[in-house]
Amino acid sequence: MQAFVYKSLRKADTYVYLAVRDDFACLPEPLRTQVGELAFVLDVTLTPERKLAREDVAVVRQNLATRGFHLQFPPKPLLGETPDA
Structure with missing residues (x-):
């Protein structure tokens, strides 16, 4: 399965x-x-x-097959870390 990956220019570490x-119409x-x-x-073969x-x-493969997209959020901060603002 082929996937095409884009990064958000508004939300850091969001893909x-x-x-x-x-095919942004699927979003x-x-x-x-x-x-x-x-x-x-x-682009990557999954x-x-x-x-x-x-x-x-x-x-990711399941979401691409059923929705046409998958959203990857930034990693959660470790305990004691504060997220960048």
Whole structure:
């Protein structure tokens, strides 16, 4: 399965994976508004064996198959850290 990855220029460390390149119409309007402008980062083949740094590849593949997109949020701060503002 091919995925096309975009980063949000509004929300730091937020990425959107799309099943079809530049198919932003599959994103719900509230989500499009929240993430703002998206910049293409890479295309990647998602096989069941592939490892992703912050996401479970099975969840990403399922979301792409059912919704056409997957949203990757920034990592949660570690206990005692404060998130960047």
